[in-house]
Amino acid sequence: MRIASYLLGRSVRGVLTLLTMIAIGFALYFAVERQPPVADYFPTVQKGAPATKQQTDLVRHLFYLDRSKVGMYFTYLGHLAEGDLGHTKAITLDAAQNGHIVDAGPVAPYQALRVTLSILIGGAVLVLLLALPLGAISGTRIGSWTDRAISFGALVLVCTHPMMLGLILKSVGGKVSWLPTSGYCTFLSHNPPSSVALPNGTVLNVPPSYHPCGGPKDWATHLILPWLTFALLFLALYTRMIRASVAETIHEDFVRTARAKGASQMRVVGRHVLPSAGLRVLTMVGMEIGTAIGVCVYIESAFGDGGLGSLAVNTLGGGLGALNLPQVLAVIVLITLIVIVGNLIVDMLYVFLDPRVGLQRGQQRTKSLVGGVF
Amino acid sequence: MPRRPVGPWRSGWRRLRRDRGSLTSLLAVSVIVLVALFGGATATRVFGHNGDTPFLYAANTDQKAVGPWSHVPTPKSPLFDAYGQLQTPPKGTKTTLFVLGSDGPLGRDELIRLLDGLRTSLEVGVGAMLVSLLIALPLGSLAGYFGGAIDAVVSQLTETIMAFPLLLFLLFANRYLISDFRSVGWSWVVPDGAPAEALLIGVFTAFYPTRLIRAELFSLRHAEFVEAAHMVGASNWRILRRHLLPHLAPTLLVWGAIAVGTNILAEVGLSFLGVGVQASVPTLGSLLSTVWGTIFNPQTYNSQVYTPWQTVFPMVAIVVTVVSLNRFSEALRRAMEPRETR
Numbered sequence: 001m002r003i004a005s006y007l008l009g010r011s012v013r014g015v016l017t018l019l020t021m022i023a024i025g026f027a028l029y030f031a032v033e034r035q036p037p038v039a040d041y042f043p044t045v046q047k048g049a050p051a052t053k054q055q056t057d058l059v060r061h062l063f064y065l066d067r068s069k070v071g072m073y074f075t076y077l078g079h080l081a082e083g084d085l086g087h088t089k090a091i092t093l094d095a096a097q098n099g100h101i102v103d104a105g106p107v108a109p110y111q112a113l114r115v116t117l118s119i120l121i122g123g124a125v126l127v128l129l130l131a132l133p134l135g136a137i138s139g140t141r142i143g144s145w146t147d148r149a150i151s152f153g154a155l156v157l158v159c160t161h162p163m164m165l166g167l168i169l170k171s172v173g174g175k176v177s178w179l180p181t182s183g184y185c186t187f188l189s190h191n192p193p194s195s196v197a198l199p200n201g202t203v204l205n206v207p208p209s210y211h212p213c214g215g216p217k218d219w220a221t222h223l224i225l226p227w228l229t230f231a232l233l234f235l236a237l238y239t240r241m242i243r244a245s246v247a248e249t250i251h252e253d254f255v256r257t258a259r260a261k262g263a264s265q266m267r268v269v270g271r272h273v274l275p276s277a278g279l280r281v282l283t284m285v286g287m288e289i290g291t292a293i294g295v296c297v298y299i300e301s302a303f304g305d306g307g308l309g310s311l312a313v314n315t316l317g318g319g320l321g322a323l324n325l326p327q328v329l330a331v332i333v334l335i336t337l338i339v340i341v342g343n344l345i346v347d348m349l350y351v352f353l354d355p356r357v358g359l360q361r362g363q364q365r366t367k368s369l370v371g372g373v374f
Numbered sequence: 375m376p377r378r379p380v381g382p383w384r385s386g387w388r389r390l391r392r393d394r395g396s397l398t399s400l401l402a403v404s405v406i407v408l409v410a411l412f413g414g415a416t417a418t419r420v421f422g423h424n425g426d427t428p429f430l431y432a433a434n435t436d437q438k439a440v441g442p443w444s445h446v447p448t449p450k451s452p453l454f455d456a457y458g459q460l461q462t463p464p465k466g467t468k469t470t471l472f473v474l475g476s477d478g479p480l481g482r483d484e485l486i487r488l489l490d491g492l493r494t495s496l497e498v499g500v501g502a503m504l505v506s507l508l509i510a511l512p513l514g515s516l517a518g519y520f521g522g523a524i525d526a527v528v529s530q531l532t533e534t535i536m537a538f539p540l541l542l543f544l545l546f547a548n549r550y551l552i553s554d555f556r557s558v559g560w561s562w563v564v565p566d567g568a569p570a571e572a573l574l575i576g577v578f579t580a581f582y583p584t585r586l587i588r589a590e591l592f593s594l595r596h597a598e599f600v601e602a603a604h605m606v607g608a609s610n611w612r613i614l615r616r617h618l619l620p621h622l623a624p625t626l627l628v629w630g631a632i633a634v635g636t637n638i639l640a641e642v643g644l645s646f647l648g649v650g651v652q653a654s655v656p657t658l659g660s661l662l663s664t665v666w667g668t669i670f671n672p673q674t675y676n677s678q679v680y681t682p683w684q685t686v687f688p689m690v691a692i693v694v695t696v697v698s699l700n701r702f703s704e705a706l707r708r709a710m711e712p713r714e715t716r
Contacts, residue, residue, distance in 0.1 A: 020534045028546060159696035161636065161642045164689055167666060294539030301669040312539075313647065313669060316546045332480065335538060 003351050010347045018333070019077075025332040026073055028320055029064075029325050037322060041091045041099060058099045062089055064325055080333065085109075086326030107326045115184050115307035116296050120338070122223055123292070124285065127238055130231055135242025135277070136269050137248060142247050151243070154236035162295045163298030166229045166302030169363035173225045182304035185222045189215035213282045226299045234288065241284060245277035279354055286346035289339045308334060376710040382624070389709040396705030410496045413489035424472055425486035425656060427516075430460060432472060432481025436678050439476040439484075440698070445469035446476070475683050478664065488687055491656035492695070494565050498572045498657065499637035503630050505576025506583055513580070514587025515614055519595055528588065532581040541643055544580050548649040567651035575640050583629055590625055594618055624710035631703035635696040642692060658695075661688040 023151060036059040045051045060066045079086060088104040090230040134154075138147035157165070169372060173179045192212050196204045213222070250273055258272045297309030312331045380388070390396045418424045431447045432440050440446060447469050453461040473487040517528035533545075548570075555573070559566035594600065595618070603613045638658065644650040645659025648668030653660055665684045667673030 016530070017534050020530070021538060024534075061666075089533075155700060156693060156697055159639075159693050159700060160689075161639050161692065163643070163646045164667075164692070167685075168689075184646070290536060290539055294541050297539065297541060297669075298643065301646075301672075309539075310669070312542050315543060317540050332538070339538070 004018060005341070007344075007347060007351065010344060014344060015039065017340060018336050021332050021336045022080075022329060023073065025329050026069065026076075029323055029328055030069060033063050033065065033323055033325075036063055036065060040322070041092070042097070044097060052220075055099060058091060058101065062091055063322065065120065076329065085330040085333070088324060088326055094125070109311055109327075109330055109334060112306060113309045114186075115300065115305045116309060118184075118187070118219070118223055119226050119230060119296055119299060119305070119307065119340070120292055122227045124235075126227045126231040127234045128281070131235055131238035131242055131281075132274065134235070135239045136246055136274060138239065139243040139246025139273075140250060140265075140269060142243075147243075150239060153193045153363060154239045157232045157235035158234075161300035162229060162233055164303055165227075165233060166299050169225050169229050169232075170302060178221065179224060179227060180222050183213070183222055184305040184307075185213040185215070185216075185218035187216060187219045187264065189218075210362065222305075226303050226305065229299050229302070230292070235294070237284060237288070241280050242277045244279055246273050249273045249276050281351070282346055282349055282353070286343045289342040293335055293338060307356045308338075377569070384508070386624070386706075386709040390705060393705065393708065395701070396708060397704045399698060399701035402694075403702045406492070406695055406698055407496065408604070409489065410492040414486055414493055417473075417483075417486045417489055420487070421471055421473075421483065423483060423486070424572060425483055425490045426654075427482065429470070429472075429476065429481040429483075431463070432476035432483075433479050435460060437479035438679050439478050439481065439681050439684065440472060440476045441681065442683055444472045446472050446481070474687055475681065477684060484684065484687060487656040487661060488691060490562075491658050491661050491688070492691060494568055494651070495638050495641055495654065495695075496634070498562060498568050498575065498641050499531075499634040501569065501572030502574075502576035502579065502640075503633040504636040505573055506580035506633070507626065507630070509577065509580035510587055511619075512585035514584040515591060515619075517649070518588035518591025519586070519610070519614055519618065521592070521595075528584065532585055535578075535581050540578055541640070541647065544574055544640070544644060545647055545649060547578070548574055548644070565651060565655040565657055567655060571641060571644065572637075575637050575644075579633065579637065583626065583633070586625060586629055587622060590622055591618060594621060610709065612699040624706075627710065628703050628707045631699050631706060635699035635703075638692065638696060638699075658688055658692050662692075 002109055010370050036056060038059045039046045039057055041059055041062075042051070042055050045055065057066065064072060076086070083109040087106050090104040091099045092102050093099055134150050138144075141147050166213055170181045174181050190212060192206050192210055196206060198204065246269070250269075255258045255268060255272050258268050263271075293309060296307060297313055299305075300307040300309045301313075308331065312335065315327045390400065414425065416468040423429070429446050429448065431449075432444070434440070447463040447467045449463045449467045453463055455461050472483050472485070474483075474488065476482060477484045477487055513528055517525040555570045557566050558569050600613060600617060603617050608616075641650060641657060642659035642662065645657065646666075646668055648663070648670055650659055650663075651657055653664060662685060665673065
């Protein structure tokens with residue numbers, strides 16, 4: 001019961017965070033888009049003719065400036081609950097230079113979401129695969145040369161910038177012939193069509209030797225370098241944490257008991273010492289998801305994977321011209337959802353690993369400062 | 375007559391002095407700060423040219439930059455032949471030394487640009503740290519000392535902002551909110567755009583020290599010495615100022631050293647996003663992004679022009695600076711908070 005109410009509390013907090021973020025998104029949009037840029041849409045206005053009432057109204061409508069903001073917020077939430085991220089709209093001109101608002105298609109950043117999730121999840125797995133043995137090695141030999149070398153190496157890596165690390169790895173990986181250095185491949189392979197019809201009516205046969213990139217193997221090879229960049233960057237945090245935890249636990253009574261029963265060093269560390277590091281690592285994973293998405297922006301751009309990060313950069317600040325409200329909100333919603341769902345999963349694992357969790361309400365999760373902000 | 379007990383600062387300094395690693399990091403940070411402050415101006419004096427002057431002979435006809443330790447001819451007027459091609463100057467022409475080579479087709483001195491960039495980056499890092507401290511001190515103190523509704527609002531705010539990748543906020547604010555402030559600067563000492571960038575990074579990283587201060591005050595506000603101060607009738611303001619804030623100093627010092635490092639990295643990130651200081655102003659980030667290009671405008675690899683040192687030197691400078699700051703912060707923590715082991 002206590003666990004259920006704990007999880008419920010965390011979910012409610014997550015939903016609150018999402019609502020706040022959407023509100024911030026609306027606020028930012030309307031702080032920026034106050035004047036309808038009529039001239040951008042009507043060549044006559046651009047040439048100096050005064051904008052008519054009808055033209056101004058049309059552009060005001062396109063930029064959502066003619067509606068109640070609170071009402072729009074709740075309408076958006078309603079659509080979001082149905083899984084609808086909205087549609088992009090545009091203005092087309094007919095022969096008489098009269099504008100019409102047309103639908104330019106739904107906002108569907110799902111491919112970008114797939115890319116980012118692939119990098120995040122694969123990278124997180126790789127971090128743990130590297131950090132567990134490294135942390136265990138240095139934690140059992142505190143103060144030795146191995147320990148110092150591992151700690152210092154990890155420190156240097158965390159003091160680089162993801163873009164720097166990504167570009168270094170890219171230039172090194174470029175020397176390996178089977179390692180692609182850019183682009184993303186889908187996990188599922190698609191069979192190419194046997195022929196392609198061109199708009200002018202001719203039909204081209206696709207040669208049987210042509211294979212579009214796709215399938216688990218292509219997916220993994222294209223992601224090796226992004227994963228490695230991600231892992232090397234976050235290695236320091238986790239190695240340090242596991243090291244500290246191992247160093248603390250290795251002198252506990254139950255470890256001595258295990259040794260006395262004749263367990264090997266491998267077994268002692270693997271079965272008795274490392275599991276207690278799990279909780280700390282989990283806390284860290286939960287806190288770092290937001291930072292990790294920020295890191296993904298650079299990783300995606302270094303390796304040319306069009307993910308959520310690149311999309312966010314383009315919609316929130318880079319794209320020339322005006323902001324696109326549904327797109328801005330979609331990016332904010334998806335990123336916040338990744339963070340919230342990730343945190344919920346972490347909370348559930350917490351309950352599973354440590355049944356006392358509901359009792360420790362006041363437990364402070366303070367972010368470790370090393371690793372920083374990107 | 376009993377001897378006066380040693381204060382926390384002095385005992386911290388004693389502990390720091392005893393540890394060789396800590397002393398090394400202190401030395402490293404001091405050297406970096408001194409080099410950043412005076413290096414650019416000194417090098418300009420010594421070599422007789424500054425980091426903004428282009429030299430025609432510092433890049434060859436393919437526009438490939440000259441390498442480290444090159445003597446670049448400086449004839450009074452550049453010599454072109456009938457086809458507009460640059461000619462080799464006659465023997466005996468005066469030369470000037472480019473210690474780390476030149477920075478690209480423009481032919482500016484990489485060493486002096488690097489030193490100037492280090493200074494600007496440190497200015498941005500320290501400035502941003504101070505800005506976030508200015509915001510965090512009142513916010514964190516209010517939330518941590520009074521608790522209740524203020525704490526709930528501040529905590530929800532920090533948690534929400536921290537859930538979202540920071541750089542997207544930075545990007546947004548930089549593009550839309552502070553564009554007028556970007557040309558503020560003070561001659562070459564504080565280049566144009568550096569204050570704006572410090573403000574930007576500072577405001578958006580203020581949430582970390584806020585949480586830190588809040589957590590620290592939360593655990594201290596019911597301590598005996600605070601209750602004693604209440605008992606003798608001290609006001610809340612006095613208790614905060616005289617009894618609680620001094621307790622925060624070591625924590626904030628440790629945080630400050632790291633924050634300068636992370637702010638420098640944030641500056642590198644902003645340069646890659648193409649929203650840092652103007653590209654002509656050297657910072658550690660803009661030195662790299664002029665070679666690699668920005669996210670929106672990536673530079674394609676061109677083997678004819680590519681020179682490794684233009685990326686290697688700034689990268690080394692970034693890593694060395696940030697690692698030193700990290701180690702220094704670690705040393706400060708060992709010295710100031712000896713009981714806490716991590």
